[in-house]
Amino acid sequence: MRLHTSSGTTGKPKAIFFSRNDVENAAQLMARSLVSTGITRKDVLQNMMSYGLFTGGLVMHYGAEKVGCLVIPAGPGTSERQLMLMQDFHTTAVHILPSYALYFASFLEQKGINPRKDLTLRKAFVGAEPHTGETRRRIEQAFGCDVYNSYGLTEMNGPGIAFECQYKTGLHLWEDNFLLEIISSETGEPLPEGQVGELVLTSLNREAMPILRYRTRDITSIIPEPCECGRTHRRLNRITGRSDDMLIIRGVNIFPLQIERVLMSFPQVGRNYVIILEGLDDMTIKVELAAAGFDGQVEHLAALQHHIVEKMKAETWVRPTVELLPAGSLPVAEGKAKRVIDKRSL
Numbered sequence: 611m612r613l614h615t616s617s618g619t620t621g622k623p624k625a626i627f628f629s630r631n632d633v634e635n636a637a638q639l640m641a642r643s644l645v646s647t648g649i650t651r652k653d654v655l656q657n658m659m660s661y662g663l664f665t666g667g668l669v670m671h672y673g674a675e676k677v678g679c680l681v682i683p684a685g686p687g688t689s690e691r692q693l694m695l696m697q698d699f700h701t702t703a704v705h706i707l708p709s710y711a712l713y714f715a716s717f718l719e720q721k722g723i724n725p726r727k728d729l730t731l732r733k734a735f736v737g738a739e740p741h742t743g744e745t746r747r748r749i750e751q752a753f754g755c756d757v758y759n760s761y762g763l764t765e766m767n768g769p770g771i772a773f774e775c776q777y778k779t780g781l782h783l784w785e786d787n788f789l790l791e792i793i794s795s796e797t798g799e800p801l802p803e804g805q806v807g808e809l810v811l812t813s814l815n816r817e818a819m820p821i822l823r824y825r826t827r828d829i830t831s832i833i834p835e836p837c838e839c840g841r842t843h844r845r846l847n848r849i850t851g852r853s854d855d856m857l858i859i860r861g862v863n864i865f866p867l868q869i870e871r872v873l874m875s876f877p878q879v880g881r882n883y884v885i886i887l888e889g890l891d892d893m894t895i896k897v898e899l900a901a902a903g904f905d906g907q908v909e910h911l912a913a914l915q916h917h918i919v920e921k922m923k924a925e926t927w928v929r930p931t932v933e934l935l936p937a938g939s940l941p942v943a944e945g946k947a948k949r950v951i952d953k954r955s956l
């Protein structure tokens with residue numbers, strides 16, 4: 611009955627088909643996910659993900675309607691319009707890309723709007739891009755709301771496959787709908803519970819396009835302990851990278867998220883960054899300073915640069931060149947943020 615496409619992170623997007631029951635079931639799982647965070651029919655959910663071939667918009671929309679919220683299908687419109695909708699309709703929850711949430715926080719700052727006082731946001735659902743715990747903390751601080759990690763992929767419905775409950779300690783994977791395995795990316799063998807490897811999913815209820823043992827390329831592990839909320843669906847740890855976006859730099863395996871974790875641990879560092887690889891494995895990281903990150907003292911800037919390089923070296927074993935830029939000088943992505951530019955000729 612419906613066609614969506616995968617995001618095409620690696621190559622041409624794949625077409626994924628849904629039957630009427632598949633659409634209904636995806637909405638049901640999405641609704642379950644939202645309820646597990648405490649969303650009720652009294653909420654006003656502003657859906658800032660794109661509608662269309664991407665599942666992020668429509669599946670969330672149907673799920674939130676099932677809960678009975680007022681849904682605002684804002685899509686990824688301009689920040690001005692997002693803000694107007696939030697103020698006019700007292701939005702209590704948003705569904706948003708983490709990179710856009712950070713950008714939107716700077717936008718509000720520039721407009722002189724304090725989200726804690728001037729908006730009514732209580733919850734934000736972030737997904738579609740892997741992100742670190744540090745990024746979550748930054749979004750929570752900026753908006754004064756709870757941020758829940760959402761995991762999904764079009765091949766298995768879209769969003770609402772695994773979701774954090776109100777305790778925000780890992781993502782419950784809905785095991786009545788998906789068979790869960792963690793395998794070694796190298797050998798393909800299943801790994802014992804708790805070990806880090808590649809997530810493999812089998813759909814148990816999809817009709818139009820059931821998929822067996824789909825390799826998601828996402829790197830994570832199972833949290834074996836039961837969750838405080840009492841749900842028995844096992845939890846996944848935060849995705850730490852994709853097996854195919856692993857960078858090999860001077861023979862060392864590095865995930866872009868490792869770099870993000872180091873950058874975001876410095877409060878003087880802003881929200882936007884890009885990693886450039888060129889020549890013979892030279893890594894340059896261009897990162898914006900926070901709006902209040904520079905006090906005008908050039909020696910403080912040099913010291914910060916030095917500290918970032920040292921911490922990066924300790925974390926990844928590679929010594930990068932770090933360029934600090936004024937806030938707002940890097941381009942902002944419309945959709946998913948492109949963090950790595952690989953110009954190496956090899």
Ligand SMILES: [Zn+2]
Nearest residue numbers: 775837839841
């Ligand atoms: Zn739980």
